[in-house]
Structure formats: structure tokens, C-alpha cells
Amino acid sequence: MSAPDAGAAVPVAAVEFCGLTLAHPIVNGSGTFDALAARRAFGDELMREFPFAAYVSKTITLAPRAGNPPPRLWEAPAGLINSIGLPNKGLAGYLAEDLPALAALGIGARVPLITNVMGSSAEEIAQLLEACERRPEIAAVELNVSCPNVDTGLDIGADPGELERVLSAVRARTAKPLIVKLTPNTADVAACARGAERGGADAVSLINTLRAMALAPRGGARPWLGGRTGGLSGPAIRAVALAQVAAVAAAVQVPVVGMGGVQSATHARQLLDAGARLVAVGTESFRDPLAGARIARSLRAGARSEAAGHRAGSASV
Amino acid sequence: MSTAPAGRRQLTVTANERLGAYTVLRAADPDAPAPAPGQFAMLAAVERWGGGEDERPYLPRAFSVARFAAGEAHYLLEDVGPGTRRLCELRPGERMWALGPLGRGFALGAREPGRRPLLVGGGVGIAPLVILRDALTGSRQGGGGDRGGGPPVTVLLGFRDAARAEGAALLPGALIATDDGSVGHHGHVTELLAAELERDRRAAVCACGPAPMLEAVRALCQRARVPAQLALEAGMACGFGACYGCVVPTRGGGYLRVCVDGPVVDAELLDRVDEHAGAPA
Numbered sequence: 001m002s003a004p005d006a007g008a009a010v011p012v013a014a015v016e017f018c019g020l021t022l023a024h025p026i027v028n029g030s031g032t033f034d035a036l037a038a039r040r041a042f043g044d045e046l047m048r049e050f051p052f053a054a055y056v057s058k059t060i061t062l063a064p065r066a067g068n069p070p071p072r073l074w075e076a077p078a079g080l081i082n083s084i085g086l087p088n089k090g091l092a093g094y095l096a097e098d099l100p101a102l103a104a105l106g107i108g109a110r111v112p113l114i115t116n117v118m119g120s121s122a123e124e125i126a127q128l129l130e131a132c133e134r135r136p137e138i139a140a141v142e143l144n145v146s147c148p149n150v151d152t153g154l155d156i157g158a159d160p161g162e163l164e165r166v167l168s169a170v171r172a173r174t175a176k177p178l179i180v181k182l183t184p185n186t187a188d189v190a191a192c193a194r195g196a197e198r199g200g201a202d203a204v205s206l207i208n209t210l211r212a213m214a215l216a217p218r219g220g221a222r223p224w225l226g227g228r229t230g231g232l233s234g235p236a237i238r239a240v241a242l243a244q245v246a247a248v249a250a251a252v253q254v255p256v257v258g259m260g261g262v263q264s265a266t267h268a269r270q271l272l273d274a275g276a277r278l279v280a281v282g283t284e285s286f287r288d289p290l291a292g293a294r295i296a297r298s299l300r301a302g303a304r305s306e307a308a309g310h311r312a313g314s315a316s317v
Numbered sequence: 318m319s320t321a322p323a324g325r326r327q328l329t330v331t332a333n334e335r336l337g338a339y340t341v342l343r344a345a346d347p348d349a350p351a352p353a354p355g356q357f358a359m360l361a362a363v364e365r366w367g368g369g370e371d372e373r374p375y376l377p378r379a380f381s382v383a384r385f386a387a388g389e390a391h392y393l394l395e396d397v398g399p400g401t402r403r404l405c406e407l408r409p410g411e412r413m414w415a416l417g418p419l420g421r422g423f424a425l426g427a428r429e430p431g432r433r434p435l436l437v438g439g440g441v442g443i444a445p446l447v448i449l450r451d452a453l454t455g456s457r458q459g460g461g462g463d464r465g466g467g468p469p470v471t472v473l474l475g476f477r478d479a480a481r482a483e484g485a486a487l488l489p490g491a492l493i494a495t496d497d498g499s500v501g502h503h504g505h506v507t508e509l510l511a512a513e514l515e516r517d518r519r520a521a522v523c524a525c526g527p528a529p530m531l532e533a534v535r536a537l538c539q540r541a542r543v544p545a546q547l548a549l550e551a552g553m554a555c556g557f558g559a560c561y562g563c564v565v566p567t568r569g570g571g572y573l574r575v576c577v578d579g580p581v582v583d584a585e586l587l588d589r590v591d592e593h594a595g596a597p598a
Contacts, residue, residue, distance in 0.1 A: 037558025037577055041419060042323035066571055070591075073552045073562035077372030080554055084561045087572070217597070234375060286555035287361070287377055289416070290324035 013300070015053070017255055017278055018177035018202045020112050020139055022053035026268065026296040029259050029282030030056045030116040030142060030181065031084070036101050038289055047105055051285070051292030053278075054112040055102070057094070059144045061117070062124050064090035069226035074214040079234030079261070080283055081212045083227035086118065086144075091131055099137050108137035114179065118144035121151050122169040129173040140177035143167075145196075146185070146208050157183040160195030167199025179257065182206040182248070189244045190251035197252045205257035205280065206248060207241045209233045233283040235261040242274055249275020263291070265298035318421055319350040321557075325377075325416040327363060330407045331389060337483025339441060340394045340405045344413060347388040354449035355422025355525075355548055355581040357381045359556040360392065362403050363412040369399030370597075378404065378598055379553050381445035381525070381580070382418060383487065390415070393444040393484065398597025419556045420580050423449055423523050423546055432521040432544070436472045437510055437534055438488070439526025440481060443474055445548050445581075447487045449523060471513060471520075475506025475530065507533040514541045523581075524548065532590040545584035551575040552598070565591065 015022045028051070035055055039046050067087030074081040089097065094115075099108065107113050115138045119125035125143065132141045145157030145166075154162045163180070171178065180196040182189055184207040193204050209231020214224040223229070241260020249256045258276030261283070262268050268279040284291040328344035352358075359377035366374055378400045384391035396405045407413060422445070434453050438446045453470050472491035476482040479499035485491050492509050493501030502509055507530060514520065518541050524534045525548035538545035551563035556576045564572035568588045573579065 031561075032559060034559045034561075037574075038323075041321055041557040041577065043320040045323040048323075067561060067564065069566075070564050070572070071552065072564065073554055073560070075373055075376055075552075078367060078375055080376060082554070082560065082562060087561055087564075283554070286560055288325045288414075289555070289557060289559070294324075 015278065018140060018179070020054070020177070022112065022278070024053045024296040024300065025272065025278045026052060026292050026299070027054045027114070027257065027278055027280050028052045028056050028285060028292060029280040030144065031058045031086075032282040033285050033289070033292075034058065035105060035107055036098065039105055042289065046289075049290070049293050050106075050111050051290050051296075052111065052281075053296070054114050054139070055107045056114045056142060056280070057098070057116050058088055059086045059116045059118045060088050060091055060094045060128070061086060062091050062119065062127060064088065064093060071224060071226055072230075074224055074230065076212065076214070076232060076234070076236055079232055079236030080286070081214055081225065081230040081232050082209070083225035083230035085227055091117075091128060095131060095135065099135060103137055108139075112139035113137055114140045114142050116142040116144055116181065118147055120147055121149060122166050125166065126170045126173045129170055129178070133174040133176060138176065140179060140202075141174060142179040142181050142205060144181050144208075146181070146183040155183070155186075157181075157192060158186040160188070160191040162195075163192055164195040164199040167196060167201060171200030177202040179203040179205050181208055183208050184240065184244055185211045190247045193248040193252045197254050201254060203255045203257060203277075204248060204252060205259065207237065207244050207260045210237055210240065233261070235263060237261050238267060242270055245271050245276050246274040262295065265295050265302050268295050268299055269302065318353045318356060319418045321417050321419055322349065325359070325414045327412050328390070328415050330409050330411050330413060333405075333408055336393075336486060338395060338478075338480040339484050340396070341383070341487075342392045342394055342404060342407060343389050344392075344415070345388060346385075346390040346415065349390065349415075350418065351385050352382040352390075352418030352448070353422035354425070354452045355381065355445045356418035356420050357556070357580060358390070358392075358415045358417030358419065359553070360404060361400075361414045362407060363414055366403060369403060371399065373398075374400035374403060376400075376554050377414065377416065377556070379550075379556055379576070381548065383444040383447045384451065385448065391447075393441055393447075393487070395441040400598050416556060420576055421578070423548070423581050425452060432519050433468050433517070434470045435510070435513060435520040435522045436470060436488075437506060437522060437524040437526070437530075438472070439475045439506055439530040440477065441484070442526035442530075442548070442550070443484055443488060445525050446472065446523065450488060473506050473509045473513065475509075475526065476500070505533070506530065507537060510534060510537055514538075514543060518543055522546070528590050528592045535584045535587065535590055538584055546581050547584050547587070547590065548581045549575050549579050549590070
């Protein structure tokens with residue numbers, strides 16, 4: 001899988017990412033793990049081995065959002081189509097209620113907090129970044145650009161020029177690391193990644209869900225999901241993720257957070273080998289809330305045995 | 318309510334018993350906290366979960382705990398799609414994943430004094446009423462008596478046909494209705510409920526079943542000013558509040574998550590119970 005040169009081995013322990021030191025390379029995909037709800041369901045045990053080296057919040061918007069009307073889920077072949085619609089309590093509610101509640105769990109101190117935000121104009125994004133800038137609990141900001149710009153009508157993340165213009169306009173509003181969560185629903189994801197880099201992104205993350213649709217079981221041509229279309233995730237998209245992560249990692253200098261259908265350390269390793277610095281676990285956490293911890297442990301064990309194999313190999317030469 | 322262990326755990330199936338159209342799947346679960354009546358678990362087979370109809374199942378499936386005794390959990394299953402089919406195939410000695418107990422169950426203490434428990438179940442939705450009646454009556458094995466000295470518990474069950482009505486064996490002494498008239502009252506269980514409320518309105522209703530039944534129960538109880546707790550069903554990806562996929566609209570706007578705000582909710586929280594006929598589970 002990798003060259004027999006232990007110097008090139010993927011890190012087994014701490015990982016440096018945009019000035020943050022993470023205990024291992026596994027984080028969660030935004031919107032796939034709610035630490036506060038999980039703490040209520042699982043009690044203190046959750047925090048004894050928190051599954052992720054950094055916690056990425058659900059997408060926060062300026063105003064509260066109720067989310068899309070149900071139904072919101074459809075089980076696809078080896079995957080899931082969701083049309084959740086980014087329900088959240090809005091920036092003010094997040095800062096006032098969620099940040100203290102997360103801090104009580106050690107998120108923000110023991111586990112770095114990455115806050116994911118989405119705005120539908122440069123001005124909205126600027127406000128979100130400024131608010132994050134003022135909060136020391138927030139280690140980094142991830143910008144969700146999978147939405148239209150209400151000022152231009154263009155999908156911010158789907159057009160390299162638009163992405164660069166929007167980022168250039170807002171970049172100065174925060175000194176914190178800015179990760180741009182790229183959309184895979186575009187003609188050339190590597191070009192979009194370069195646009196993000198030119199606009200000042202400190203890192204890019206991908207892939208977000210692939211636009212998908214399901215028809216009602218007994219409803220003719222009626223779309224099943226309340227939001228008509230949704231996003232496909234899970235093992236069904238793993239091969240697409242690998243291709244897009246490899247293309248983006250080859251196109252930019254900034255670090256890449258790779259994700260898409262990761263269920264095991266083998267899958268995580270493939271994304272790392274394709275050039276990702278970190279790997280996010282998403283839909284797999286729905287099936288197993290401790291998937292992140294399992295994958296991180298297994299990645300570490302695999303790296304150890306690989307290193308031992310290399311040592312044994314060089315000794316025999 | 319019980320808090321679940323944080324990870325999914327592997328259980329060994331101890332029994333797979335046919336009960337008419339249903340399957341009672343039992344599994345050793347020695348380390349789990351005892352679930353509250355109405356709590357549920359996310360289940361999946363360890364082997365061959367996937368590769369069925371339409372290359373599914375992929376996600377685990379949510380099931381109310383029907384009974385929990387002597388370190389063994391009982392689940393009532395109906396084969397309606399690739400996930401439930403695979404679980405119904407499991408034989409003693411085979412393994413399955415479980416995450417739970419999850420969610421909010423029935424509020425046993427909140428019953429107004431002087432109101433008798435009135436349990437209403439439909440189809441495979443009778444499952445949580447089994448453990449609920451055990452808790453209300455103090456019965457260990459659900460033998461049908463009120464041996465625990467609790468209040469008298471009336472149970473009304475509705476089924477589509479005779480094969481499904483065999484599920485009533487889990488709740489001996491229940492009044493039964495079937496859609497086709499093959500067993501008991503010919504018609505809906507809500508007709509039995511209307512008659513019960515007509516006879517004596519000092520009742521507190523706990524119901525679980527298909528959405529149209531729950532909606533009829535909700536409307537009847539609202540008219541009769543009888544408190545009702547409804548155990549809802551919704552397609553779920555996770556079962557612990559992460560995905561926000563299982564929402565239902567609440568009275569006055571907004572949504573609640575069935576997995577963490579329910580599955581048992583006060584009927585007054587809802588304007589109506591919507592039909593949920595998704596992909597075969």
C-alpha cells in the first residue's frame with residue numbers, strides 16, 4: 001500500500017492541522033454527530049473516550065431554521081439520502097446555549113471545537129465569522145458553501161470564481177483557521193478547491209453529500225423527501241470521495257479533510273494515502289456512535305504493526 | 318429513563334419464536350440497563366447486513382423493547398422489508414448489534430390518580446404495551462393477572478387478520494378487533510376504545526400502532542378529554558439525536574425528534590399523527 005519507507009508513514013499519534021494539534025486524524029463530518037444529544041443518550045461514558053479528535057458542529061446560520069418538512073430520510077443501496085435542511089437554533093442561540101453546554105463536556109478545551117457556519121451572502125458569512133472570531137472556545141471555522149448566494153444567484157461552492165470572490169470578501173473577518181467545505185455537486189471540484197485556496201482558505205474539506213432523489217414508494221413520480229431532493233452519503237459514495245479527495249489534494253497546498261463513506265481504518269487510510277491530512281467519519285456514526293473511536297484506534301494499531309513490519313523488513317536486508 | 322451504553326454491542330440471539338405473522342426475537346443482553354417501557358433499541362444483524370432487496374439494509378432498525386427479563390431482551394418483529402426480514406432470519410447462537418435503550422418511554426407516574434390505564438395497540442405496535450403492562454401490574458412474565466396489586470389494566474388490540482392477531486398471546490386477556498372480523502370485534506380497535514371511553518372516561522390512554530390508528534386514538538381522547546401518551550414510529554438513521562431525520566411536526570410549529578423527544582409523546586403536543594409509509598424497512 002505504501003512505500004517501505006517508515007519515514008513516509010501516516011502519523012500514528014498527534015496530527016498538526018492549521019496550527020491545531022489533534023490527538024489523531026479522525027474528526028466528525030458536520031451534521032452527523034450531536035455531542036449534546038449523544039451525551040443525554042449515553043451519559044458520561046461518551047466523554048471517557050470521545051470518538052473524535054476535534055468536534056465539528058452542525059451548520060449554524062444567522063437566523064434559526066426549523067429544517068425541511070418530513071420525510072427527511074431515505075435508505076439507499078449502501079447509503080442514505082437525507083433532506084434535513086440544516087435545522088439549528090441560529091447564531092445567537094448557538095453562542096448563548098450550545099457553547100456553554102459543549103464547554104461543560106470539555107469540548108472547546110479538551111477537544112477542539114470547529115464551528116460550521118453557512119451564510120447566503122458575503123455579508124451574512126462575514127457576520128458569522130466575526131461572531132466566531134470573538135469566542136475563544138472556537139478553534140476553527142468551517143464554512144459550508146453548498147448553498148446559493150442570494151446576491152448573485154450562483155451556488156457559492158459550485159463555481160471557482162464565485163467561491164474565490166466570496167472568500168476574499170470575508171477572509172479578513174477572522175484570524176482563526178478557515179476550512180471550506182467543498183460541494184461535490186460541481187463540474188470540477190479541484191478548480192473549486194483552488195478558488196477556495198486563492199480566496200484565503202486555510203484548509204478544504206470534502207466531500208459533502210451528493211445530490212440525490214427518491215420517489216415515493218406508491219406515489220408515481222412524487223418525490224419522497226420533503227425537500228424534494230437530498231444528499232447521498234454512506235458507503236455508496238466512498239469511491240467518489242476517494243477520487244475527489246485525490247484530485248483536490250493534488251491541486252492545492254492547503255491541508256485536506258477527506259470524508260465520504262468511511263466505515264473502517266482501511267477506508268480512512270485510503271483517504272490519508274490519497275492526500276488527506278484528516279479524515280471525517282459521518283454516516284457511520286449513525287450506525288455506531290463510537291465509530292470514530294474504533295477507527296482511530298484501529299488506524300493507530302495498523303500504523304504500529306506496519307512500522308513494526310518495516311523495521312523487521314529492513315533488519316532482514 | 319435508562320441511559321444506554323455509548324457503543325453498539327453484540328448480542329447473541331437466544332430464541333426465534335414464530336407468533337402467527339410475527340417473530341419474537343430474544344437475545345442475551347446481560348450488561349444492558351433495564352429499559353423503561355416504551356424505550357427502544359437500534360438493531361442490525363452482525364453478518365450479512367446489506368445485500369438484500371435493493372442492496373439494503375444499510376441502517377439499523379428501531380424496535381421497542383417488548384420485554385426485558387433475566388438479562389434477556391425480547392423484540393417483536395414483522396417481516397416488512399429487507400432489514401426486518403434479515404432480523405427475522407436470525408437463529409439462536411447468531412449475533413446482532415444493539416444500541417440502546419434509547420428515547421423516552423411511557424411516563425408511569427404522571428397518571429392522574431383515579432384514572433385506570435387503558436392500553437391500545439395495533440399490529441406489531443403492541444410490543445411496548447407488553448413491557449408496559451408488566452410494569453403496571455408488577456407481572457414478571459405477563460401471565461395476565463394483576464398480581465402486583467396495581468390498578469386494573471385494560472388492553473385493547475387491533476390487527477389486520479387472524480395470523481397477526483396471534484400476537485395478542487403476549488397480552489392475555491386483551492379485547493381484540495380485526496379488520497377482517499376473523500378474531501374478536503370486526504372493525505377497528507378504536508371502536509373498542511370509543512366504547513370503553515363511553516363506559517368510563519376516567520382513563521389514561523397509552524397507545525402504540527400504525528399512524529392512522531394513533532391519529533384516531535388522539536382525536537378520540539381529545540374529544541373525551543382523556544390524557545393520552547402515544548408511542549410514535551418514524552424512519553430513523555441513528556436513534557440518538559444525531560441525524561435529525563425522524564422529526565414530526567408539533568402543535569404550534571416546529572418539529573420534535575421522535576428518537577430523543579419520544580418515541581412516547583403526550584398527545585397534546587401534536588395537532589395530528591401523520592401517515593408514515595416510507596421504504597419497506
